[in-house]
Amino acid sequence: MKPTVALLVIGFLILAVGGCTSTANRVINSTVSTFWINSRTVPCTGAGPQTCLQVKRGPELDGGEWEYFYATIAGFDYEPGYLYKLSVRETPLIDAEVPADGSSIEYTLIRVLEKNHDPALLLNDIWVLERIAGEAVDLTAATDLRQPTIEFQLAEQRVMGNNGCNSFNGTLQKAEQGNLRFGPLAMTRKACMNSDVPDRVTAALNRVAGYAIESLRLTLVDESGEELLQYRKVD
Known part of the structure; x- marks a missing residue:
């Protein structure tokens, strides 16, 4: 074999072995994680405005907050309205492989472990108040009041409604697995007389920690599971 040809062959073999070694190192350095994917995406800003998945990591969907996920998961076809449990391989990229403004x-x-309808989506409606702490709401003597309502908009993570006198709106910090948390509720300041219903509704909303839905009735409960407010689905 001529020296020039021999050198070319040796160079090719070195590059091939180096490439295989690099690929092998990537596989060795990769890890397998369990991802939970929320049933709804959220607007977010990465390199620019975009829509993000919400994820949690770990074997169980317990505690913690959903995190915005700015990257993509190769091979995963997301369908809104479902909670997913995924097995995902995470592989660090070398600098030369990292796309501009992309994930490293x-x-x-690897596999979809679970795919289930998200029961929290049943909240996504308008509800009319029927009871406070187990007692029926009676507004017949309060001519300046309206029937209290609450509305959930899960896609925007918002809650709004009225306490019978004043309107309120705020953020949904958590709505999953029977747990419910509101952010600070902004409320108008109209003065209403002849009923304690508005104040009782407001006080109860500030204590909400969970919910249950049964027979078109939404029950909001406190940390101990005691009923605070019960609403009826409007339509």
């Missing part, structure tokens, strides 16, 4: 980790779906 490559995420690849």
Whole structure:
């Protein structure tokens, strides 16, 4: 074999071995994680305005807050309205492989472990108040009041409504697995007389920690599971 040809062959073999070694190192350095994917996406800003998945990591969907996920998971076809449990391979990329304004980790779906309808989506409606702490709401003597309502808009993570006198709106910090948390509620300041219903509704809303839905009735409960407010689905 001529020296020039021999050198070319040796160079090719070195590059091939180096490439295989690099690929092998990437596989060795990768990890497998369990991802939970929320049933709804959220607006977010990465390199620019975009829509993000919400994820949690770990074997169980317990505690913690949903995190915005700015990257993509190769091989994963997301369908809104479902909670997913995924097995995902995370592979660190070398600098030369990282796309501009992209993630330094490559995420690849290994397997969909679970896919279930999200029961929290049943909240997504308008509800009319029927009871406070187990007592029926009676506004017949309060001509300046209206029937208290609450409305959930899960896609925007918002809650709004009225306490019979004043309107309120705020953020949904958590709505999952029977747990419910509101952010600070902004409320108008109209003065209403002849009933304690508005004040009782407001006080109860500030204590909400969970919910249950049954037979078109929404029950909001406190930390101990005691009923605070019960609403009826409007339509």
